[in-house]
Amino acid sequence: MLRKENIPSLAIWETPFYYYNLDLLDRTLTACRQGLDRYGYSAHFALKANAEPRILERICQAGFGADCVSGNEVALAVRSGFAPDQIVFAGVGKSDREINIALEAGIFSFNCESIPEIEVIGALAAAQGKTARIALRINPDVDAHTHHYISTGKKENKFGISPWMFEQALTVIRNTPSVELIGLHFHVGSQITDLSVFATLCKRVNEIQQWFVDRGVKLPHLNLGGGLGINYKHPTEDPIPNFEGWFEQVYRHLTPLPGQQIHFEPGRSLVGQCGHLISRVLYIKEGLEKRFLILDAGMNDLIRPALYQAHHRIENLSASNRTDWNPDAETLRYEVVGPVCESSDLWAPEVDLPISQRGDLVALHSSGAYGQVMGMRYNQRDLAPAHYSDELA
Numbered sequence: 001m002l003r004k005e006n007i008p009s010l011a012i013w014e015t016p017f018y019y020y021n022l023d024l025l026d027r028t029l030t031a032c033r034q035g036l037d038r039y040g041y042s043a044h045f046a047l048k049a050n051a052e053p054r055i056l057e058r059i060c061q062a063g064f065g066a067d068c069v070s071g072n073e074v075a076l077a078v079r080s081g082f083a084p085d086q087i088v089f090a091g092v093g094k095s096d097r098e099i100n101i102a103l104e105a106g107i108f109s110f111n112c113e114s115i116p117e118i119e120v121i122g123a124l125a126a127a128q129g130k131t132a133r134i135a136l137r138i139n140p141d142v143d144a145h146t147h148h149y150i151s152t153g154k155k156e157n158k159f160g161i162s163p164w165m166f167e168q169a170l171t172v173i174r175n176t177p178s179v180e181l182i183g184l185h186f187h188v189g190s191q192i193t194d195l196s197v198f199a200t201l202c203k204r205v206n207e208i209q210q211w212f213v214d215r216g217v218k219l220p221h222l223n224l225g226g227g228l229g230i231n232y233k234h235p236t237e238d239p240i241p242n243f244e245g246w247f248e249q250v251y252r253h254l255t256p257l258p259g260q261q262i263h264f265e266p267g268r269s270l271v272g273q274c275g276h277l278i279s280r281v282l283y284i285k286e287g288l289e290k291r292f293l294i295l296d297a298g299m300n301d302l303i304r305p306a307l308y309q310a311h312h313r314i315e316n317l318s319a320s321n322r323t324d325w326n327p328d329a330e331t332l333r334y335e336v337v338g339p340v341c342e343s344s345d346l347w348a349p350e351v352d353l354p355i356s357q358r359g360d361l362v363a364l365h366s367s368g369a370y371g372q373v374m375g376m377r378y379n380q381r382d383l384a385p386a387h388y389s390d391e392l393a
């Protein structure tokens with residue numbers, strides 16, 4: 001993690017920036033890989049969580065495929081070295097241009113989210129003289145018990161094909177020789193910390209698979225999506241997510257068809273904890289009832305708190321260093337905010353930190369997933385760049 005001896009090196013770089021701990025990334029990839037290998041499962045990294053070239057390179061080298069949600073992500077995955085036959089493509093609104101990119105690349109599977117989409121993929125594949133492998137992304141109506149903005153598997157969500165559409169979907173597939181159905185796909189939400197959600201999902205998957213088996217449909221592949229959560233409250237104590245627990249739930253509750261290959265799509269769990277947004281204290285402003293700590297990192301650098309009230313642990317690295325990392329050092333209560341002209345540019349309404357000063361280096365932990373990749377230039381601010389642990393002096 002971030003250690004006292006790292007501070008002088010971090011202090012050289014202009015803030016704000018993302019700092020990635022490659023050693024933790026490697027250990028996380030290894031832990032996931034070992035869990036997968038125990039059960040013979042395979043996994044595709046969800047590129048939308050982090051698309052930094054050095055991160056993708058390591059994930060690709062560790063033997064993961066790619067899970068994409070846009071044509072440009074498919075193109076990036078191919079450019080980054082992921083084998084096309086390990087690339088899957090989901091999303092409710094795939095444009096013709098995006099479908100053509102994926103057809104030209106020869107990806108493993110389109111995860112189809114509606115019946116009209118299957119028809120369009122069929123027509124575009126036929127025009128290219130190809131057969132598109134597809135999986136049906138199913139909406140299983142399972143509650144992920146997570147924030148409603150990152151819940152995707154309830155019947156009111158826009159994602160996936162619901163059971164009442166199955167019959168018609170099969171008819172369309174049977175009448176479209178340029179598509180080949182290879183399996184089913186599920187992804188019910190993100191930041192899932194209650195592992196029993198995966199047990200519930202598996203029981204639904206078993207029922208849904210049976211419906212297809214009863215109609216003589218062959219399903220060589222089954223993709224259970226991503227969603228495993230990370231510990232935002234205690235990132236340092238608990239840096240590696242419980243991959244073993246996730247796969248074990250699936251092993252216990254899923255009834256795979258004979259010879260069926262099981263796939264996963266982890267995003268957040270692989271990259272969340274290895275990234276930190278590093279910022280500096282610009283000002284301390286004494287209010288009447290509160291004390292503002294104003295950072296030079298804002299919602300344009302990391303939008304999760306403003307977008308879904310997410311919390312990132314805040315650590316004043318310089319102050320911790322001054323007090324010799326003594327957890328009992330005197331603290332003050334701060335409202336920690338960013339510089340952007342929006343009241344939602346708020347890191348934490350109330351947080352106790354060691355006495356802080358202008359110029360202190362502050363880390364916003366657990367920022368490796370859905371952080372840098374969602375960066376934007378609102379207020380004409382610069383995009384925060386990436387720095388890596390192997391650049392430290």
Ligand SMILES: *Cc1c(COP(=O)(O)O)cnc(C)c1O
Pocket residue numbers: 046048049067069090187189190191225226227228265266267268269
């Ligand atoms: C976002 C997404 C994922 C990754 O979700 P995490 O919660 O980051 O693991 C996987 N599959 C699909 C289809 C997605 O949209």
